[in-house]
Amino acid sequence: MIAIIGVLQIDDDISIIKKQHIQKMKSKVITILICFLLWNCSQDEPPVEVNIDREFKMGFTTWPYGPSLQDVNDTYTFIENNADIYTEHIDNNIPWNAWINDQTLPTAFTNEISGKVDRRISDKPLLLSVSLLNSSRDELASDFDGTIPTYTNLDDEDIRDAYFKHVDYLVSEFVPDYLVISIEANELRLRSPEKWDSYRSLILDVKSRIRNFYPDLKISESISLHNFYEPDVSDPSAFIEDITDHINQMDFVAISFYPFLKGLRSTSNFQEVLDFLHANVTPPIAFVETAHLAEDLRIPNLNVSIDGDESEQKDYLETLMENASNQNYEFIIWWTHRDFDALWETFPEGVKDIGQIWRDTGLLNEDGTERPAFAVWSAYLSN
Numbered sequence: 001m002i003a004i005i006g007v008l009q010i011d012d013d014i015s016i017i018k019k020q021h022i023q024k025m026k027s028k029v030i031t032i033l034i035c036f037l038l039w040n041c042s043q044d045e046p047p048v049e050v051n052i053d054r055e056f057k058m059g060f061t062t063w064p065y066g067p068s069l070q071d072v073n074d075t076y077t078f079i080e081n082n083a084d085i086y087t088e089h090i091d092n093n094i095p096w097n098a099w100i101n102d103q104t105l106p107t108a109f110t111n112e113i114s115g116k117v118d119r120r121i122s123d124k125p126l127l128l129s130v131s132l133l134n135s136s137r138d139e140l141a142s143d144f145d146g147t148i149p150t151y152t153n154l155d156d157e158d159i160r161d162a163y164f165k166h167v168d169y170l171v172s173e174f175v176p177d178y179l180v181i182s183i184e185a186n187e188l189r190l191r192s193p194e195k196w197d198s199y200r201s202l203i204l205d206v207k208s209r210i211r212n213f214y215p216d217l218k219i220s221e222s223i224s225l226h227n228f229y230e231p232d233v234s235d236p237s238a239f240i241e242d243i244t245d246h247i248n249q250m251d252f253v254a255i256s257f258y259p260f261l262k263g264l265r266s267t268s269n270f271q272e273v274l275d276f277l278h279a280n281v282t283p284p285i286a287f288v289e290t291a292h293l294a295e296d297l298r299i300p301n302l303n304v305s306i307d308g309d310e311s312e313q314k315d316y317l318e319t320l321m322e323n324a325s326n327q328n329y330e331f332i333i334w335w336t337h338r339d340f341d342a343l344w345e346t347f348p349e350g351v352k353d354i355g356q357i358w359r360d361t362g363l364l365n366e367d368g369t370e371r372p373a374f375a376v377w378s379a380y381l382s383n
Contacts (some may be wrong), residue, residue: 043380048379056324057125057331058381059085062116065362066342070212076119078337082381084125087288087333088116088174091131091183094141096149099162106144117173127333128176129183129222129288130167132203135354136189155201164206171214178330179219180254180288181207186223186243190231200246222254222288223247226262229273244280252330253281258358259296259316260306270319278327286330290348291361292316294339294371301353308360314373317363321380334377341366 060083064075079086090113098105120126134141140148140159151159167181182203189196207219223243233239247253255277259270277285293308317334324332339362347355360366363374 001117004045035233048375050379050383052325052380052383054325054380054383056329057085058334059083059089059124059331059375060334060337061089063089063336063340064343065336065338065340065366067346070079071342072115073119075337076121080121080364081123082337082377084124084381085120085127085177085331085333087127087129089129089289090136090170091129092141093144094132094163094166096143096162097145097147098138099165100149100158108144113173114169120174125177125331126174127178127180127286127288127331128170128174129180130170131183132181132199133183133185133188137184137189138191148338153201154195154198155205160202160205163202164209167206167210168213171217173208177218178252178286179210179214179217180222180250181210181219182221184224184227184256185221185246186228188244189239190233196242218251220250220252220254220286220288222256223248225255225257225273225277226259226264229262229276240280245266248282250283252284252286253277254286255290257287257290258292258335258361260293260308261357263306263314265307267315267319268315272324274319274323278323284330285327287324287332289333289335290320291335291358292317293361294365294373295360297357297360299353299356304357310371310373313361313371314376317373317376321376336362338362338364339366 060079062072062075062079063073072306078305095106095107095109097103131141133139140151140154142148147207149159149162167179169181185199185203188199203221211217228240228243230236231239257273259265259273262273264270264273292313293306294310294313295308297304297308320332323329335358338358341359344352344355344359362371363377364370
């Protein structure tokens with residue numbers, strides 16, 4: 001997900017900043033039939049039938065649905081009760097100046113990290129996702145004052161050292177089980193191809209140093225599948241080959257995928273893209289962030305008009321879960337458990353249009369009412 005830059009104050013002391021190898025499953029099959037006829041589910045919704053012995057993990061990011069401290073705490077509680085893995089997604093500013101010049105870290109940064117660390121869900125594996133790049137994925141992420149460090153190439157020594165310090169600090173604080181050391185890296189190859197080689201040199205150096213300190217940590221760089229499949233470049237084959245070669249060197253293939261951003265709406269569309277993915281990668285697959293629209297998306301200022309509905313969202317989740325089972329994925333992370341209308345209302349006007357893109361992708365709507373896709377989620381989770 002593209003980062004939303006801004007600070008959301010919670011009470012007075014908390015800042016929240018936004019943002020295989022293919023194997024056959026074991027032959028054991030358990031059939032579970034669950035019918036959700038609760039007050040917030042449609043009486044007409046058919047029961048969800050799951051015929052698998054699930055081995056992949058399921059979870060959410062901690063992106064909250066509202067701006068209050070209670071909203072944040074409720075989000076962690078929901079994850080604790082409805083997931084067996086979760087993600088802390090650090091996709092905003094990097095305190096470059098502090099890292100490069102050995103200065104005190106910005107309070108906004110340390111408050112954000114400590115607030116998340118204090119809420120660590122101890123009985124669930126944690127994926128830590130960290131972004132090197134800005135929201136457009138064409139340049140380094142900016143510092144807290146909006147600047148970026150001066151460099152000749154991305155793999156300049158001071159940039160490499162600063163990013164290593166940044167990632168090392170975050171890993172030591174969170175103690176994750178999985179690490180995405182760079183978010184949606186293929187988009188840099190798409191938007192600033194001249195920086196790709198120096199990026200690869202930079203990230204290889206930082207990754208190697210992190211691995212020396214944390215040898216058991218599983219490390220990857222995420223790619224956006226909607227910009228890996230049928231990429232909008234002059235030579236798609238070369239692009240796909242380059243990205244494929246890069247991601248097949250990871251401990252696991254980390255996928256960011258929002259089908260509606262590619263105009264994908266049907267089960268056959270979803271499956272076609274997943275088949276493309278399976279044909280091109282060899283390490284285990286993990287969907288480190290994904291979601292699909294449950295409502296129409298209309299953003300006049302961005303000339304965006306995309307149809308969406310709850311049935312289509314359910315179709316995507318069912319397709320994804322079936323593939324996770326059949327292809328032995330590591331895990332699936334759904335971006336937001338609940339529509340974040342209340343949080344979106346607090347966004348600065350300059351980022352409201354961008355933020356709206358993912359607002360209505362929750363498995364619960366803004367009022368907390370369960371959507372049909374949540375029944376699919378719950379059926380698989382209980383298996």
